Amino acid sequence: MSGGPIAARGLVKRFGRREALGGVDLEVPRGALWGVVGADGAGKTTLLRCIAGLYRPDAGDVAPGVAGQRLIGFAPQGFHLYGDLTVEENLVFFGGLYGIERHALDERIDELLAFAELAGHRSRMAGELSGGMQQKLVLACALVHTPPILLLDEPTTGVDPVSRREFWRLVEHLHSGGATILLASAYLDEIERCEHVVFLHAGRVIASGEPDELRGRHRSLEAAFLEAM
Amino acid sequence: MSVDPQRLWALIRKEFIELRRDRRTLAMIIAIPLLWLLVFGYAASFDVKHVQVELVGHDSTALREELARAGNAFSVRRGVAADVAAARADLRAGRVTAAIIVGPGGAPAGALVDGSNLLVAQTALRDVEGLRTGGGGPRLSITVLYNPSLTSAYFMVPGLVGLIMAFIGIVITSLGIVRERERGTLEQLMVTPITRLELMLGKMIPYLAIAFLDMAIIVGAGLVLFRVPLRGSPALLLALAALFLISTLGIGLLVSTVSQNQQQAMQLAVLILLPQVLLSGWIFPLASIPPAIRWISYIFPLTYFIPIVRGIFLKGLGLPDLWVPTVVLLVMAVAIITLAASRVSKQLA
Numbered sequence: 001m002s003g004g005p006i007a008a009r010g011l012v013k014r015f016g017r018r019e020a021l022g023g024v025d026l027e028v029p030r031g032a033l034w035g036v037v038g039a040d041g042a043g044k045t046t047l048l049r050c051i052a053g054l055y056r057p058d059a060g061d062v063a064p065g066v067a068g069q070r071l072i073g074f075a076p077q078g079f080h081l082y083g084d085l086t087v088e089e090n091l092v093f094f095g096g097l098y099g100i101e102r103h104a105l106d107e108r109i110d111e112l113l114a115f116a117e118l119a120g121h122r123s124r125m126a127g128e129l130s131g132g133m134q135q136k137l138v139l140a141c142a143l144v145h146t147p148p149i150l151l152l153d154e155p156t157t158g159v160d161p162v163s164r165r166e167f168w169r170l171v172e173h174l175h176s177g178g179a180t181i182l183l184a185s186a187y188l189d190e191i192e193r194c195e196h197v198v199f200l201h202a203g204r205v206i207a208s209g210e211p212d213e214l215r216g217r218h219r220s221l222e223a224a225f226l227e228a229m
Numbered sequence: 230m231s232v233d234p235q236r237l238w239a240l241i242r243k244e245f246i247e248l249r250r251d252r253r254t255l256a257m258i259i260a261i262p263l264l265w266l267l268v269f270g271y272a273a274s275f276d277v278k279h280v281q282v283e284l285v286g287h288d289s290t291a292l293r294e295e296l297a298r299a300g301n302a303f304s305v306r307r308g309v310a311a312d313v314a315a316a317r318a319d320l321r322a323g324r325v326t327a328a329i330i331v332g333p334g335g336a337p338a339g340a341l342v343d344g345s346n347l348l349v350a351q352t353a354l355r356d357v358e359g360l361r362t363g364g365g366g367p368r369l370s371i372t373v374l375y376n377p378s379l380t381s382a383y384f385m386v387p388g389l390v391g392l393i394m395a396f397i398g399i400v401i402t403s404l405g406i407v408r409e410r411e412r413g414t415l416e417q418l419m420v421t422p423i424t425r426l427e428l429m430l431g432k433m434i435p436y437l438a439i440a441f442l443d444m445a446i447i448v449g450a451g452l453v454l455f456r457v458p459l460r461g462s463p464a465l466l467l468a469l470a471a472l473f474l475i476s477t478l479g480i481g482l483l484v485s486t487v488s489q490n491q492q493q494a495m496q497l498a499v500l501i502l503l504p505q506v507l508l509s510g511w512i513f514p515l516a517s518i519p520p521a522i523r524w525i526s527y528i529f530p531l532t533y534f535i536p537i538v539r540g541i542f543l544k545g546l547g548l549p550d551l552w553v554p555t556v557v558l559l560v561m562a563v564a565i566i567t568l569a570a571s572r573v574s575k576q577l578a
Binding site: 015049052053054055056069070072074076078079080081082083094097098099141 | 412413414416417418419420421422423577578
């Protein structure tokens with residue numbers, strides 16, 4: 001499938017009789033930061049999982065998908081790392097799965113721990129970290145193989161406002177470094193930080209554009225979203 | 230401490246609603262008592278109903294008739310073993326449990342009994358002894374082979390090796406993939422370049438190592454504490470144990486792939502393990518299990534490993550003697566691993 005590094009064309013995904021995605025089209029240009037926003041059950045996670053190759057689409061095409069999984073750094077919703085491993089052991093494990101040679105991996109882990117401000121916590125059990133730190137560790141693990149594409153599924157849900165701000169600083173840093181990022185969120189205030197926003201409702205794209213463009217005559221993006229629904 | 234009926238009812242009602250919706254648990258709750266009833270009621274029997282015996286040296290119609298009357302368990306093999314060496318070979322291979330040496334006049338002159346299966350041997354010994362006293366002739370010289378003192382540990386410990394390996398293989402491994410799924414890490418693993426084979430092997434090899442460590446402990450304890458003889462090749466035991474373990478680990482993985490959570494995996498694993506404990510021939514002789522239920526025994530790898538482990542320990546059997554259960558285990562291992570691999574997917578849906 002040609003086009004941007006992240007793309008979906010006519011993407012349909014069903015679970016039994018329920019249609020989770022009903023023909024989604026989007027194309028994220030290289031180096032862009034896009035956000036997908038929608039209510040719970042809108043299909044955000046299904047969309048990201050299809051793009052990550054975790055779900056097989058029932059119709060349509062996606063990129064990178066299964067074939068391009070090596071290019072993806074994927075941070076699923078919630079904390080899904082090994083709580084009984086230390087911060088460093090989690091990073092070593094994921095680095096090992098990507099076949100990174102140990103010396104290079106040690107250097108990369110030092111970089112990531114500094115980047116995520118977790119260097120002082122490398123020997124702590126991941127399960128004992130605060131919610132904000134856990135999300136930063138999830139991001140660090142997703143970045144261990146230096147992927148050019150990042151898929152972040154509601155990375156700040158349940159995280160305190162200070163940690164959310166810190167997390168966004170990291171995302172913007174990665175964006176300025178040239179990564180192509182697609183982020184799903186239920187928070188309209190933070191999705192405004194993206195260059196381009198997609199409104200997803202009941203598995204369909206109901207609007208797509210730059211935040212100012214979508215806001216239009218409305219006072220806020222939230223008001224625009226509610227009207228679009 | 231007072232009980233509020235309304236609160237209590239609310240809790241009871243909620244439990245029933247959850248139970249009704251958790252179909253797998255509900256099925257287990259109904260299936261397990263039924264299974265126990267069938268197994269304990271019909272299959273788990275200490276009554277040995279079949280002892281294969283052969284005559285050695287000479288045939289004797291009178292003795293055959295006497296044997297048929299003497300013990301209701303005796304089934305006399307057609308034909309006659311030429312000599313004691315031929316009878317010993319038949320006993321070693323497990324073709325018969327007892328051999329009665331017949332004198333030229335047709336009277337019993339001695340007997341050999343295979344002591345490797347305790348319950349069968351005890352029945353055979355009792356009935357052969359009965360034959361001696363009932364016959365009224367000179368006392369028979371009875372030789373019990375492989376376990377002359379009929380020590381329980383000789384019978385139990387080798388089988389325990391198989392049982393513990395089955396426990397680790399099925400129960401512990403069954404939690405492997407489902408645990409990843411339950412804590413959400415499976416999703417993370419699937420976006421990495423890890424292949425299905427790597428995922429399976431990565432889940433199996435640690436438990437293979439643990440099972441071998443356990444096996445070393447049991448074998449060591451069996452030899453030192455219980456003085457169980459290891460008459461065969463330790464290398465052969467290790468090789469065939471590995472084959473057995475691969476099939477049990479495969480069953481564990483299979484359970485893991487069909488279960489939604491660790492609780493379900495554990496229930497299913499126990500459901501698979503329990504009949505093996507009772508129907509594999511570890512305690513109750515296979516011949517004592519009614520044919521209507523015995524077919525279940527032949528589904529499980531442990532049924533084929535028990536004669537292997539007992540044969541190597543007590544009889545010193547080699548691969549030429551054990552090729553039948555070995556081939557069955559090999560076929561099972563390949564089939565189970567192939568099935569488990571087909572169930573381990575790199576996609577969630």
